[in-house]
Each structure stands twice: as structure tokens, then as C-alpha cells.
Amino acid sequence: MTAEALRRIADLYALDWRARALDAAVRQLLREQKALPKLQALHDRLQLPRRRHPGPCWPPPD
16 A cells, blocks of 8 residues: 555656646646545545454465
8 A cells, every 4th residue: 555655646746746837827727637636536545444464374374
């Protein structure tokens, strides 16, 4: 899950980086249309219960 979260955060930063040269109103619109859904999806994903590791897997079962 950590790698997935970092990838999603990197996507948000990349979107903002590409928008830096745009007019403020256009940046705001881009954030509302592109970044907000991605941010909401990340938030929703982080709210899911984490699966717990079932326990030691060594020694392997017979």
C-alpha cells in the first residue's frame, strides 16, 4: 500500500508541476477537475482497513 500511496502522491505533484506555468484561474480549474478526484481516491484508499499479515510462514506447513 505504501508504494501505491507514493505513486498517487507523485501523480498529484506531477499534475501540479505541469500546471505551474498556467494562469491561476486555469490552475484552480485543473486542480478541481483532475487533482481533486485523485486526492479523494487516495483518501478513500487510505481509509480502507489494512489487512493483517496472517502470521509467520516459517516453517512451511507439511
